[in-house]
Amino acid sequence: MEAIEFIAPKTVADxxxxxxxxxxxxxMLAGGTDVLVQLRSGRRRAELLIDAKSVxxxxxxxxxxxxxxxxxxxxxxxxxxxxQKIAAAYxxxxxxxxxxxxxxxxxxxxxxxxxxxxxxxxxxxxxxxxLGGVCTVAGxxxxxxxxxxxxxxxxxxxxxxxxxxxxxxxxxxAPQANSGATYQRFIPRNEMDIAVAGVGASVVLDRxxxxxxxxxxxxxxxxxxxxxxxxxxxxxxxxxxxxxTIEEAARLAMEDAKPITDMRGTIRQRIHLVxxxxxxxxxxxxxxxxxx
Amino acid sequence: xxxxxHVTTTINGNxxxxxxxxxxxxxxxxxxxxxxxxxxxxxxxxxxxxCTVMFDGRIVTxxxxxxxxxxxxxxxxxxxxxxxxxxHPMQQAFLEQAALQCGICTPGxxxxxxxxxxxxxxxxxxxxxxxxxxxxxxxxxxxxIIRAVLQAEETMKASK
Ligand SMILES: Cc1cc2nc3c(=O)[nH]c(=O)nc-3n(C[C@H](O)[C@H](O)[C@H](O)COP(=O)(O)OP(=O)(O)OC[C@H]3O[C@@H](n4cnc5c(N)ncnc54)[C@H](O)[C@@H]3O)c2cc1C
Ligand code: FES
Ligand code: FES
Numbered sequence: 525m526e527a528i529e530f531i532a533p534k535t536v537a538d539x540x541x542x543x544x545x546x547x548x549x550x551x552m553l554a555g556g557t558d559v560l561v562q563l564r565s566g567r568r569r570a571e572l573l574i575d576a577k578s579v580x581x582x583x584x585x586x587x588x589x590x591x592x593x594x595x596x597x598x599x600x601x602x603x604x605x606x607x608q609k610i611a612a613a614y615x616x617x618x619x620x621x622x623x624x625x626x627x628x629x630x631x632x633x634x635x636x637x638x639x640x641x642x643x644x645x646x647x648x649x650x651x652x653x654x655l656g657g658v659c660t661v662a663g664x665x666x667x668x669x670x671x672x673x674x675x676x677x678x679x680x681x682x683x684x685x686x687x688x689x690x691x692x693x694x695x696x697x698a699p700q701a702n703s704g705a706t707y708q709r710f711i712p713r714n715e716m717d718i719a720v721a722g723v724g725a726s727v728v729l730d731r732x733x734x735x736x737x738x739x740x741x742x743x744x745x746x747x748x749x750x751x752x753x754x755x756x757x758x759x760x761x762x763x764x765x766x767x768x769t770i771e772e773a774a775r776l777a778m779e780d781a782k783p784i785t786d787m788r789g790t791i792r793q794r795i796h797l798v799x800x801x802x803x804x805x806x807x808x809x810x811x812x813x814x815x816x
Numbered sequence: 817x818x819x820x821x822h823v824t825t826t827i828n829g830n831x832x833x834x835x836x837x838x839x840x841x842x843x844x845x846x847x848x849x850x851x852x853x854x855x856x857x858x859x860x861x862x863x864x865x866x867c868t869v870m871f872d873g874r875i876v877t878x879x880x881x882x883x884x885x886x887x888x889x890x891x892x893x894x895x896x897x898x899x900x901x902x903x904h905p906m907q908q909a910f911l912e913q914a915a916l917q918c919g920i921c922t923p924g925x926x927x928x929x930x931x932x933x934x935x936x937x938x939x940x941x942x943x944x945x946x947x948x949x950x951x952x953x954x955x956x957x958x959x960x961i962i963r964a965v966l967q968a969e970e971t972m973k974a975s976k
Contacts, residue, residue, distance in 0.1 A: 530821070530838035530884045553882075560841070560880050561861045573838065575885070602874060626950020627928070628865055631874035632881070715949035716863070 525564045528571055532578035536662045536692060542574050544664045544688030552576045552690055554598040555632030557625065558641040581692050582636070587613065592698040597636025597691040602627075604635065614696060615812055616705025616726060620651040623709065626716055636691050642677040642749070649677065649750040650724030650742035651707040655696050663689040674742070674752035702729040702737075704812025706805040709744065710797045719745045720789040723777070723801035727809045729765065736760040739809075741773065741802060746781035746794050753780040756802065765810055774802040825886040827852070828896030836883040843867045845883035846893060854894040856920045858952065865951035868924035869893050875931045877950070894923035897930065905971040906930045906964075915964035917955035925951050929965045933972055941966065 530553075533539040543550050550572040551559055562568040576582045576598035584596040585603060587610050595604065601621035605611055611618045617635070624633050624647050638648040639659070657673035663686065673694065677683050685691065709722035722744030728737040739760040743751040756776035763769040783794035820835040827850075836845050843860075846852045846869070858864035860879045867878040870892035897904040906926050909915070916922045925948065932939055932947045939947070944965050945958075953961060 525839045527837065528839045530882060532887075555880075556882065556885075557862055557880050560882070563839075564860065573882075625862065626865065626877075627947055628868055628875050628877045628950045629862060629880075631871070631876045715946065 525560075526569065528563070528573055530573045530575065532575040534578060534580075536579055536581055536690070537666065539574050539576070539579055539690055540662055540664055540688055542572065543690060546572045547687050550574060552640070554582075554634040554637035554640075555600055555629075557629050557633040558637060558643075576634075576636070576690070582690075584693070585610070589613070589698055593696040595635060595694045595696065597640070597693055598634050599636070600632055600634050601630040605630075613699050614655060614705070616651045616655055616707050616724060616809070617648070617696070619707040620648040620724075623647060623715075636694065639673070639676060639694070640683060640685070640691055642679075642681050642683045644677075644680055644748055644750060645719045645722070645745040646750065647707065647709060647719060647722055647744060649673070650722055650744050651705065652694060652696075653742040653750060653752055654705050654707075654724040654726035654740040656726075656740070657694045657696050659694050660692045661685065661689050662692050668692070674750075677749040680748050700728050702731065702733055702813050703727065704809040704814075706808040706812065708801050708805050708808070710801065718788060721745050721781075721783070721794045721797035721801060723798060723805045725802065725805035725809045727760070727806065727813055729810070729813045733765075733814045735764050736762065736769070739773070739806070741777055741806075743777065743781055743798055745788075746783040746798055751780050751782075753777045753802075756780060760806075770803055770806050773806060774799045777802040821884050823884060823887050825888065826890045828892055834883070838882060838884050840883045841879050842869070842871075842881040842883050842886055842891075843878040845886070846878060849883070852893055852895055854923050856923055858920060858924075863950075863952065864921070864924070865928060865948075866921050866924040868927040868951065870927060870931060875928050892927075894927060897926065904930065905975070906933070906968040909964040909968035909971065910961075913960050913964035913967060915956060915960040921951060921953040921955075925953070925961055929968065933965070933969055937969070937973055937976075939969070 551570040553573040554576040582596045582598040587593045604621045652673040659671045705726035707724040709719035711717035724742045739757045741753040741757045781798040856866040858866035
């Protein structure tokens with residue numbers, strides 16, 4: 525790794541100022557599990573690393589059943605799944621946080637870093653999208669803006685962040701009554717691999733728990749960016765919970781997958797996996813919504 | 817050219833001061849700056865777990881932590897496990913079960929396994945295997961390692 529400088533700012537404003545001054549020669553450092561690997565291999569270059577963990581807003585996690593969850597961009601996965609209230613309220617997020625890397629990686633890796641790294645295979649991104657996550661971004665001049673998670677990634681390793689901007693936190697609305705969410709991926713091993721395909725799903729059921737009120741579906745590793753499968757999700761709204769409606773949503777999700785063939789999998793296998801995983805994540809989300 | 821940074825940290829209970837470049841990993845600082853070569857380097861990219869240390873109460877891969885990030889932290893390395901009374905039960909079990917061949921992965925496995933049993937004294941084999949998924953061994957085939965961890969679990973429970 526080339527020579528770099530390191531700073532640990534104490535405020536969002538200081539971090540933004542440092543980012544703005546250095547342009548693309550500065551990078552935020554959350555858990556470092558992507559950025560340090562990329563710098564060491566020469567895939568990215570930086571002259572300045574700015575510690576995200578030293579900024580209180582980026583390191584905070586607050587949850588209430590009314591307000592929902594505000595997750596600081598640098599909070600590592602283990603803190604998310606160790607919090608029992610959060611784990612109970614957002615099992616779909618916990619699915620993702622507990623399968624990123626190993627226990628060692630989860631001790632450092634953040635959900636915010638996973639999103640900002642913007643890999644099509646980022647395991648937490650479909651979970652954030654189906655949970656309705658909204659990103660708070662801070663930029664120069666004290667400006668902040670809010671971006672729905674499904675609009676955050678713009679290409680492999682690219683996102684909406686402009687020079688001088690950083691992700692402060694992700695806000696998740698309070699879970700609605702009779703709702704549930706799930707993330708699952710397919711990998712050839714049991715642990716420690718990059719998703720060949722992944723699917724996140726969330727459902728809201730009506731009071732009888734027999735009909736869908738609404739649903740959200742998002743796909744990993746099957747396009748240059750995480751896919752927000754709106755048609756598939758919309759097909760469930762107002763429909764009864766049945767094998768047929770779930771099957772139709774899985775079919776539509778497969779249409780939204782635009783994968784490539786690479787060392788991890790072929791186009792055919794990936795599209796097939798999207799069908800299987802959409803079915804399974806919907807079924808699991810329904811179980812969770814019913815409290816089964 | 818950024819200069820050297822002064823870091824104050826706690827390693828195995830002792831306050832330690834060292835100078836490092838910001839680009840240097842904690843692993844490099846431990847091994848090359850401080851001469852603590854118990855912690856091993858396998859892959860240098862987070863995949864093998866050979867460099868596992870305790871960092872503020874969590875196991876981490878020290879190759880993916882910067883030395884400068886150790887400022888004010890509490891670190892435990894493999895050198896911190898044995899006491900004047902003898903080896904830690906986990907170390908003893910690895911010896912008795914012959915759970916190592918080349919030994920490069922061993923400090924990482926021991927640090928990770930000990931961390932698990934400290935927080936989950938009754939972890940079953942499935943849980944142990946899952947927890948250790950981030951530690952690779954190219955020699956033993958893992959079974960002896962798992963047997964060692966299960967033996968240490970018995971010893972640690974009996975000594976409570
Ligand atoms: C062995 C190993 C296994 C892995 N397994 C998985 C896996 O199973 N699934 C998976 O999805 N990923 C995996 N990863 C990748 C990585 O661990 C995750 O993407 C992780 O969530 C990244 O978080 P981080 O906090 O370490 O990010 P960092 O590396 O600190 O940052 C990632 C990127 O985001 C930028 N960034 C960070 N914070 C901010 C911010 N607040 N504002 C703006 N930009 C920011 C950084 O500059 C960098 O470009 C693995 C990595 C390793 C080394
Ligand atoms: S050397 Fe750090 S994980 Fe392999
Ligand atoms: S004993 Fe050689 S790698 Fe495990």
